[in-house]
Amino acid sequence: MILLLSTSDTDLLSARTSDTEFRLGNPARLDTADLPELLAGVDLVVVRLLGGRRAWEDGLHALLAGPRPVVVLGGEQVPDAELMECSTVPGGVCAQAHSYLAEGGPGNLGELYLFLSDTVLLTGFGFTAPAAMPIWGQLARPARELDDNVPVVGVLYYRAHQLSGNTAFVHGLCDA
Template identity: 55%
Template sequence: MRIALLSTSDTDLLSARASAADYGLANPGRTDPVQWDDLLASADMVVARFLGSPQVYRAEIERIRATGKPVVVLGGEQAPDAALMEQSTVPIGIAGQAHSYLAEGGATNLDQLHAFLSDTVLLSGVGFEPPVRHPAWGLLRQPTGEQDLPGRPDERRPKIAVLFYRAQYVAGNTAYVEALADAIDAGGGIGVPLFTTTLRDAPDDLIDHLAGYDALITTVLAAGGNRPQRPPPVSPTKAGTWPHSPGWTSRSCRASA
């Protein structure tokens, strides 16, 4: 059975592509709805995940519902979006469980999302497993190398956390973060890639852990709203002065969230 997955989150699409399930994929933020016709026609049901309100995506939702096929509509944040879920044509409990699979992310969960919807909506009888839970935050890799600056034993290398979204981690989309950490290492610092679901309501243990760094570079929103215009804007990274290396000044750059 084929499920069309329309998501404004590229990590959803990466994870679905890496799964063994039969998905048709598109990002509605970058694709004209007219181009969905073949995708929707070939699918047995549709899952749509939008980072925005029902009003922003009214035309897209109406186009999907007009197919007459079962539809699950979800929000793009970690927390369920009741206003979007109400646009679903399946029972709200099924939509809520579907959100859990996507909020946790990764190929295994996208595989089981397909099995879950095939079983509960399309009545395939294939069976399914519950969502695999991932830690809210963690290190992509442990820091390596000497702590002192070469030839300057009285000055230690600044330790820099590079924060990125957990969704990127579970989707395996981490090359850009590792490249940035490697560049920090090459420049005389210690780059530590660290994934997290959010900084807007960060757990206490993450805050305590971050206190041990000299500076942070973040591609994760620390404040602000959750309703970007399409296409979603990139979020600014932030970096502070590295106090143990006077020659290194603070910079800012932009990276996708």
């Protein structure tokens, strides 16, 4: 069992729909006193933090003091060397794990699970490299007649929402 703790809810949404058995949590909403229960039966922990080490210092300290391998990553597109250095697995494993998360989407999160299972837990499932995802895109919507008397507004949103399938709010804005 792999525990994914991420301050990025879109990571958690993608992991939830990835057809894997991640246990999930958001450190921003997690009391460190709840960690022992969350860690029961977990073989490996991945922590992805927006805001650096200080974003969840007590939680990191508790995880790193435990017996499980821990992968610690930043939540940005560019790897966070300070956080990766906290990890208890080799740097190459951290770099590859970061690539899966930075690309995002359920497919990459599923492959992250398989990659970590094989390279750290030695399971032998097999995995593929991170799939490059589009940096930007367009939300597929039915064509509508435009009324010259009504303003047209463009709606921009984070790519991570598109990749995780979290677009209902965008459709709501467009329909308003």
